Amino acid sequence: MSKTAQTVWNNCLEFIKDNIQPQAYKTWFEPIIAVKLTDNALSIQVPSKFFYEWLEEHYVKILKVSLTKELGEKAKLVYIIKMENTYGNKQPFTEKIPSSNRSAVKSQEVDIPLKNKNPELRNPFVIPGIRNVKIESQLNPNYSFENFLEGDSNRLARSAGLAVAAKPGGTSFNPLLIFGGVGLGKTHLVHAIGVDIKDKYPEKTVLYISAEKFTQQYIDSVKKNNRNDFIHFYQIIDVLIIDDVQFLSGKTGTQDVFFHIFNHLHQNGKQVILTSDKAPVDMQDIEQRLLSRFKWGLSAELQTPDFETRVSIVKNKLYRDGVDMPEEIINYVAKNIKSNVRELEGAIISLIAQSSFNKKEVTIDLARIVVEKFVKNTKREVSIDYIQKVVSDYFQMDVNTLQSKTRKRHIVQARQLAMFFAKKFTKASLASIGSQIGKRDHATVLHACKTVDNLTSTDKQFKKYVDDITKKLSV
Known part of the structure; x- marks a missing residue:
């Protein structure tokens, strides 16, 4: 038979x-x-x-x-x-x-394990001018524009990414610097740009690399006395994507070599894409000549997604995984996990796994248990709006007064404290903090933070203000 x-x-x-x-x-x-x-x-x-x-x-x-x-x-x-x-x-x-x-x-075949999606670079050096050498892009094809959902929090960055992908090296967005806090999608977005460029321009050499690995490769090249080969390798790249560029802070040798690579790529119409956890103006121990080049193109911030965007992200994740979940549970998860996209998707995966392992249906009670663990294990991020409200209430004034242009001493101090705590308790850039607290610039925020530090160490009453507000924000 x-x-x-x-x-x-x-x-x-x-x-x-x-x-x-x-x-x-x-x-x-x-x-x-x-x-x-x-x-x-x-x-x-x-x-x-x-x-x-x-x-x-x-x-x-x-x-x-x-x-x-x-x-x-x-x-x-x-x-x-x-x-x-x-x-x-x-x-x-x-x-x-x-x-x-x-x-x-x-x-x-069931007895063959899946291949590693991101193989290590075997050798970062090639003979200068040789362009027929195969260079693996190190891109993750799972990161695409289609599953990077647009919202108010990322619209500028996503739109700029699409423009760069359509015409790499041919827009004013060169370099394109994507910055923002942990888990907001910086790495996803730059991979999506790279993947889209490879689709549209198969002949272009695209390379994604972390700043940490770039630094290690540079150190190895110095040890082996082939620094020039290292530079030549990176100068033949058409689209260079460097993740977590803030890692170059304090590494003068690596910054120097990157400066020369950047200049060569930019002058030859090649595209440079960078990510960072902060805006160029907030980066410490990066040489000014390099920072000035970071500002040549566009710096676009990824912010915490709003509720509607978080709901869309959850639904998209469930769709991609082929899982149905009641609207009530989707809304509950999106409402309670606000800090970043990574934790939001992590909670959904955890919910599916809990349901399977414990042989339970996905219910609102199960969602509460999973969400509670995520919220407990995550350091609560306070919003700038909340900080302004707490500071205003403490000094018995409204938020509009705190944000006003008045130079009255007690209002100025309240405003400076709001800026100080916004820098301390959020991942927002100085420019973003200034914009939200009375439309000030980043220099005003920097001055405010230094003033608060000085007054805290010299004025007992002012130190009490800082201690009291810290307790209110830490509850």
């Missing part, structure tokens, strides 16, 4: 069912559909990429054993990920195939 895909899969399921928990079987194996059997390859359809990755991570051994029992040692498993291809073919480990439902497909 010849075997069919369904009979082979049914036999595999019988074996799997006897060896795992009933709830796990129901969650991760009942939704799978056997599609076809070709020689020793069984094709199965799974609901999403998340589903496929979960199977590979948690059930690869049992799949291998069950399939080997049915089809022998040369058995292969082919995953068909059934999802509308809204995001093109950027999903990792998938390739687009023509079909009526525009599904994506992945063929993977």
